[in-house]
Amino acid sequence: MKIDLTDTTASRINKALVQGRRAIGTPAVGMVLTLVIVTDEENAYDALKAADDASHEHPSRTLVVIKRVSRSPRDRTQSRLDAEVRVGADAGTGETVVLRLYGEVVDHAQSVVLPLLLPDAPVVVWWPVNAPLDPAKDPLGALAQRRVTDTYACEDPIRELTARADAYTPGDTDLSWTRITPWRSMLAAALDQVACEVVGVEVEGEEFNPSCELLAMWLADRLDVPVKRSLSSGPGLTAVRLDTDCGPIVLDRADGSLATLSIQGQPKRAVALKRRDTAELIAEELRRLDPDDTYASALRYGVERLKRSDTSSDGPGEPSGEPPAKGEPEREAVPAPVESVAKGPADRATAQAPVKRAAAK
Numbered sequence: 001m002k003i004d005l006t007d008t009t010a011s012r013i014n015k016a017l018v019q020g021r022r023a024i025g026t027p028a029v030g031m032v033l034t035l036v037i038v039t040d041e042e043n044a045y046d047a048l049k050a051a052d053d054a055s056h057e058h059p060s061r062t063l064v065v066i067k068r069v070s071r072s073p074r075d076r077t078q079s080r081l082d083a084e085v086r087v088g089a090d091a092g093t094g095e096t097v098v099l100r101l102y103g104e105v106v107d108h109a110q111s112v113v114l115p116l117l118l119p120d121a122p123v124v125v126w127w128p129v130n131a132p133l134d135p136a137k138d139p140l141g142a143l144a145q146r147r148v149t150d151t152y153a154c155e156d157p158i159r160e161l162t163a164r165a166d167a168y169t170p171g172d173t174d175l176s177w178t179r180i181t182p183w184r185s186m187l188a189a190a191l192d193q194v195a196c197e198v199v200g201v202e203v204e205g206e207e208f209n210p211s212c213e214l215l216a217m218w219l220a221d222r223l224d225v226p227v228k229r230s231l232s233s234g235p236g237l238t239a240v241r242l243d244t245d246c247g248p249i250v251l252d253r254a255d256g257s258l259a260t261l262s263i264q265g266q267p268k269r270a271v272a273l274k275r276r277d278t279a280e281l282i283a284e285e286l287r288r289l290d291p292d293d294t295y296a297s298a299l300r301y302g303v304e305r306l307k308r309s310d311t312s313s314d315g316p317g318e319p320s321g322e323p324p325a326k327g328e329p330e331r332e333a334v335p336a337p338v339e340s341v342a343k344g345p346a347d348r349a350t351a352q353a354p355v356k357r358a359a360a361k
Contacts, residue, residue, distance in 0.1 A: 003085040010115035013083050017095060020087035030059060031094045033122045033286065036113060037064045038140055039129060046278070047128045048096065053279035055094045058286040061118050064098045065140070067106045079105040081112060110139040117143070122289050126282065129153045136169035146289050148282070150175040157210040165299045170291035176210040177295050178281045182273055183215055183237060186251055190261060196246035201227045204241075206234040214298060215240070221301040236275055 001024055003016045039047050044066055051062045070078075084098040097116060101109060117123055124146040127135070131149035135141040151174055154160040164174065191198070201219045205212035212229070215237065220227045232238045235256040242249040247264025251273075259273035 001086070001088045002090055005083040005085065007080050008083050009081065010112055013085060013097060013116060016083075016085045017087065017097070020085055020095075024088040031061050031118055031121070032058060033060045033124060033289075034116075034118045035060045035062045035286070036123065036125045036140060036144065037062065038109075038125065038127050039064065039066060041066055041068075043128050044098070047126070048098070050278040050282055051126075052096070054283040054286060057283045059093045060286075061094055061116070062096045063113055063116055064096070065109050065113065066098065066100045067109065068100055068102050070103055077103060079103040081105060108139075110143060113140060114143065122146070124148065124286060124289070128278075133163050134167035134169075135172055136167070145171055146285070147172050148175065148285055149173075151210040152176050152179075157208055158213060161210055161213060161299065168296055168299060170296070173285060173292055173295060174210070174214075174299075175278070175281045175285070177214050177292075177298075178284055179211045179276065180215045180218075180237065181284065182276075183240065183251070184218065186259075186261065186271060186273065187219075187240060187242070187249075190249050190251065190263060191242070193263065193266075194244065194246055194249070196244035198223050198225055198242050198244050200225055200243040202230055202239075202241040202243075203227065203237070204230040204232050204239040205237040207231050209234070209236060212237055217301050218294070218298040221298050 001020050003020055005012055005016060035051055037044075037047050037051060044064060048062070048064055051060075051064075055062065080102040082100040082102075086096040086098075090096070099109075099112060101112065105112065123144040125135070125138075125141050125144040126148040128150060131154075132138040132141065135147040135149060141147045147169075149164070149172070151157045151160040151164065157176070164172070201216070201223065203212055203216040203219070216227050216229055219225075219240075230239075238254055239250065239252040241251075244264075248262070249264070250262040251259055251271075252262070253259035253273050257272075257274045259271050261269045261271050
C-alpha cells in the first residue's frame with residue numbers, strides 16, 4: 001500500500017502510517033529499529049531495494065531522506081516536504097517513508113526525521129554515497145547509535161580512509177570493512193589449524209580498493225609483521241599469503257566467487273568466498289549495533305601507514321618506499337607489487353584477536 005503526501009508535515013506522515021497499518025490489518029508496530037538512509041535521487045532506488053531485502057531479517061522503519069536541489073533563489077527560500085508512505089508488501093516486512101526535502105528544510109533534515117523515529121528503538125543512519133567527513137557530528141548522524149558509510153563509493157577511497165580515522169567515533173563503521181568479514185574469518189580459522197608463527201603477509205587486490213587496505217591494516221595491527229601490498233586486476237580482493245615458519249598459508253580467489261585455501265602439508269580446499277551484495281552487507285551491520293573496536297583499531301593503525309605512503313609516492317594509497325639511488329630510474333606511478341612494512345607497538349600487538357592468538361606460540 002502506498003500513500004502519497006505533497007507539501008506535508010511529520011504529523012501527517014505519522015497519521016498516514018497509522019492509517020496504512022490499519023488498512024492492511026496490522027495495527028501493532030513490530031519493528032526493531034529505525035534505518036535512516038541519506039541519499040540522492042540517483043542512488044535512492046538501489047539503496048531502498050537493499051534496505052527492503054535486509055528488512056526480512058531486521059524488520060524496521062526505513063526513512064529515506066532525499067535532499068532535492070532547488071533551481072532558483074526563490075525556490076531555495078520556500079520550504080516543502082513531500083512524502084511517500086509504504087506499508088505492507090510495498091515495504092518489505094516493515095514500513096518505508098520516502099522524504100523529499102526542498103528549500104530551506106534541506107538544512108534541517110533532523111527536524112523532519114526526529115518525530116518519525118520509532119520510540120525506544122535503536123537508530124541506524126546509512127549514507128550509500130556522499131557521506132559527511134565526520135558522521136557523528138552530522139545532524140542526522142547525531143541521532144544514531146550506528147553510522148554506516150561506504151568508502152568504496154568515494155572518489156578517492158584511500159584518502160577517505162584517513163579522514164575516517166581522524167574523525168572516528170564509537171558507532172562508526174564502513175561497508176568496505178563489512179566486505180572482508182568472510183576473509184577475516186577464513187584466515188583466522190586457517191591459523192587456528194597450525195602451531196606456527198607468522199613472519200610476513202602479502203595482500204593482493206585491486207588498486208584503490210579500501211577493503212584491500214583495511215584487510216592489510218587489520219593483519220598488520222594484529223600480527224605485527226611486515227605487510228606487502230600487491231596489485232591485481234581484481235575483482236576486489238584476490239589473494240592473501242601468510243608466510244609462517246612452518247610454510248605458507250595461501251587464500252586465493254581469482255574469480256570473485258570460489259577461493260582455494262592452501263596450507264603447507266595439507267590438501268588444497270575449495271571454499272565459498274563470493275562477493276556479497278549490498279543487502280547482505282547492510283543485514284550484517286544491523287546484527288551488531290555496539291561499537292566495533294576491532295574496526296577502530298585497524299583503521300587507526302592504517303592511518304600512519306597511509307600517511308607515509310601519501311608523502312613518499314606519486315599515487316594515493318601506494319605503499320612507501322626508499323627513493324631511488326643516484327643514476328637509477330625512478331619508479332613508475334603504478335608499480336608492480338609494492339612493499340609497505342607496518343609495525344605496531346607492543347601493546348597493540350598483544351590485543352586479543354583470533355588471528356593473533358593463532359599466530360602466537
